[in-house]
Amino acid sequence: MIIIDKNTIAEYLSDYLANFSQQEIKDLIEIPPQDLNYSYAFPCFQLAKIKKKSPHLIAKELEEQLELPEYLNIIEANGPYLNFKIKTQPILEQIFTLKEKYGRIYEEIGKGQIPSSRIVIEYPSPNTNKPLHFGHIRNMLLGRSLSRCLKYKGDLVFDVNLNNERGIHICKSMYAYKNWGNNKEPDIKSDHFVGAFYVKYNEMEKVDSKIIEEVYDLLRLWEANDVETRELWKKMNFWAYEGFKETYKAMKISFDKEYFESDIFWKGKEKVLKGLERGIFNKTDDGAIIAHLKEKFNLPDKILLRKDGTSLYITQDIYLAYQKKEDFDYDKSIYVVANEQDLYFKQLFAVLDMIGFKEDKFHLSYGMVYLPEGKMKSREGTIVDADNIIEKMQALAYKEVTKRYPKLKEKLKKERATAIGMAALTFFILKFNPKSDFVFNPKESITFEGETGPYIQYCYARIESIITKSKNTIDLNINWELINHEKELTLVKQLNYFPEILNSVRKNYTLHQIPQYLLTLCQAFNSFYSSCQVLSSDDELEKARLLLIKCVQIVIKIGLQILGIDVLEQM
RNA sequence: GGGCCUAUAAUCUAGCCUGGAUAGGGUACCCGCCUUCGGAGCGGGAUUUCGCAGGUUCGAAUCCUGCUAGGCUCACCA
Incomplete structure (x- = not known):
């Protein structure tokens, strides 16, 4: 197998271009505009400078001079x-041949791959005083697809979560429950139940700003291990976790390890004090x-x-860095x-x-999600709640499915609605540049x-439907000459870019490249589809096109799986 | 005020790192396409001073400088 990418072209060209190193050539090679049916292009401007000839002329000369390698169809000026x-x-x-491994062809054939490594990804690290909101959805989707992408490429990935379950914000919910909760048990999703008291507290604080003092009393009691306070804290945190669990399940995320701030917040102290002793830090x-x-x-x-x-928050984060290591x-x-x-x-x-903790660390920083009214403020309850939006997407998908297939069995309708609704939500968020x-x-x-x-x-x-209808088997035994339509060649060109895209995502954490790529591929x-009929009385042609669309299907599936989106054979 | 980030058509967005072929898409709008494999689709049309002003370059949405507007941040909060 040969990977046809910029490196391959550069390697090939370097025999002809003595003035440049292979790396320089590679950096010059670009991907032509979409509507041109060429996979790679070499601009001759730089060469023109050296040779003191027009770039047009140089391109023309090279075209005549170059001997076509076996993996190229044409070289044209x-x-x-x-x-x-x-x-x-x-x-x-x-x-x-590689099927679902195609996206890691570099690793499979052992060429130009980056060695696999052990990677810890921390997300979404919620506060336990309120339910997850839309920002967490973005966080979870980014964490999840990064994790899947790196795993796919061969890294050993560990997903971890840090629960911020102590501190003044938790005490606010506790305070509200203590005073106005009447010892009620949750009658709604339990994390929402907890969140309602957080909102309640903030409402009451507006009426009487002095209650914050009592919240600090509660925090002191908590730190002093007051039994009653700890019990209440445990109870409310349990409600929060029970609620989160459902949301995590809907988001299809799970963790290799969960950390709890209350376990570790005091342990960073040692590191800090040691730093003070060694004169690294100072006393105010x-x-x-x-x-x-x-x-x-x-x-x-x-x-x-x-x-x-x-x-402080940073105290525990210092410790957690060591702990994760x-x-x-x-x-x-x-x-x-x-x-x-x-x-x-x-x-x-x-x-x-x-x-002296010099391990490789990276903050995958992503942009804020705003509502048309501005920033979300959970204190004031002006948030888009995560469960709510998940439900809404699925309800809308259900409506669409029902509209199209009113006779479908209820269970199937629900399954499809879940897959489609989550696909819409996931894709909507991941198609944006994370930054x-x-x-x-x-x-x-x-x-x-x-x-979408x-x-x-x-x-x-659609592809599945065609393949099902065809009586032909799909194999590599086709007449390759028959794949010559402009639309077909565009597809082949796009398919070839896929492994390079994944390399780039792994290197730069630019997750949106996957949705963007899938859009381009599917548009192609x-x-x-609209200009080439696959099923045909011409068996040879049908076989050739079946193979082509099967390959498209394989790549779509890999891409969607990395994004955590389910594929549907019928929809 | 300092630091960081952002600015692409009515609207949303890709491209910016690593400068090159008429700035790609999507929505909405207008016109077509279901007696050919699934119309959640396809083809065509209209709309852009790529925030503004300079600079570097054969060439700038992309690099540099200044300006304007917006966001985030500058806690012994998390």
């Missing part, structure tokens, strides 16, 4: 560009411990321990956290660096047409 068209046969052979006038980050890191200084000796002996630790904490993570990593903010407008965002998950699923189902397929 177009203006200042030298364009390369790949052969269909090697591509489809690879896909059909009033006795707090501070890390001076200004000079060495050009960051604002960070307090690591309060003047009363109690822990001990638990998983990782090569790299990834934190999936929104970009509002960019500075915090710079500080955390700087502090860890100061005390960018976006506005979630529930009314406009819930759609199954255009650039169901659009991709639909392609898959649908366009092919």
Whole structure:
């Protein structure tokens, strides 16, 4: 097998271009605009500078001079560009042979692959005083698909979750329950039940701002291990976890290990005190411990321990870094956290660096999700609740399924609605660049047409339908010459890019490249579909096209599986 | 005020790292396409000073500088 990518082309060209190294050539090679049916292009501008000839002329000369390698169909000069068209046969052979492993062809044939490593990914790390919201959905989807993508590419990935289940915010919910809860048991999803008291507290605080003092009393009681307070805390946290469990299940996420802030928040102290002893950190006038980050890191200084000796959020995160290393002996630790904490993570990593913890750490920072009205504020209850939106998507999908297939069995309808609804939600979120903010407008965002998950699923189902109808078997024994339609060649071209896309995602964590790629592929397929009939009286042609669409189906499936979207054979 | 980030048509978005072929898509809008494999689809049309102003370059949405607007952040909160 041969991988036809920029490297291959560069290697080939380097025999002819003495002026450049192979790497330089590779960097020059680009992917031509979509409507041109060439896979790769070499622009001759740089060469023109050296040779003092027009790039057009150079392209033309190279075209004549170059000897066609066996994996290329044609090399053609177009203006200042030298364009390369790949052969269909090697591509489809690879896909059909490797099947669901095609996306890791580099690893499979052992060429140009990155060694696999042990990676810990931490997400979504919720607070236990309120249910998960839309921002958590983005977080979970990013964490989940990154995890799946890295696993697919051969890394050993550990998904972990840190429960922020102690602190003043938890005490607020507890306080409200204590005063206005009448010892009620949850009569709604239990994390929502807890969240309602958080909102209640904030309402009451507006009426009487002094109640915050009583909340601090509660926090002190908690820290002093007061039995009654601890019992209440356990009870309410249990409700929160029970609720989260359902949401995690719907989101199809699970963890190799869950950490609890209450277990570890005080353990970071030791690390910090040791750092103080060694003179790495300093004491402020009033006795707090501070890390001076200004000079060495050009960051604002960070307090690591309060003047009363109690822990801060960063104290436990320092400890947790060590704990994760001990638990998983990782090569790299990834934190999936929104970009509002960019500075915090710079500080955390700087502090860890100061005390000699130099492990490879990465903050996968993603943009905020806004509502049309602005930022979500769980304090005021102006959030898009995660369970609610999941339910809404599935209900809408159910309506669509029912509209199309009124006679379908109820159970099937429900299954399809779940798959389609979740596909729509997942795809809607993951198609955006993780770094960018976006506005979630529930009314406009819930759609199954255009650039959506169901659009991709639909392609898959269409292909399945054709394959089922055909009496021919699919194998590599076809007449390759018959795949020559412009739409077919576009498909082949797109299929060939897939492994490179996954390499890029693994390297840059640009998860949106997968949905974006799938859209391009499916658009090419649908366009092919409308101009090329697969089922045909011409058996040879039918066999050739069946193989082609089977390969498309294989790639769609790999892509969707990484995103955590179910494929449907019928929809 | 300092730091970080963002600005692409009515609207949403890809492309920016690594500068190159008429700036790709999607929604909405207009016109077509179900007596050919599934219309959650396809084809065509209209709409853009790629925030503004400079600079570098043969070439800038992409790199640099300044400006404007917006977001996040600058806790002994999490």
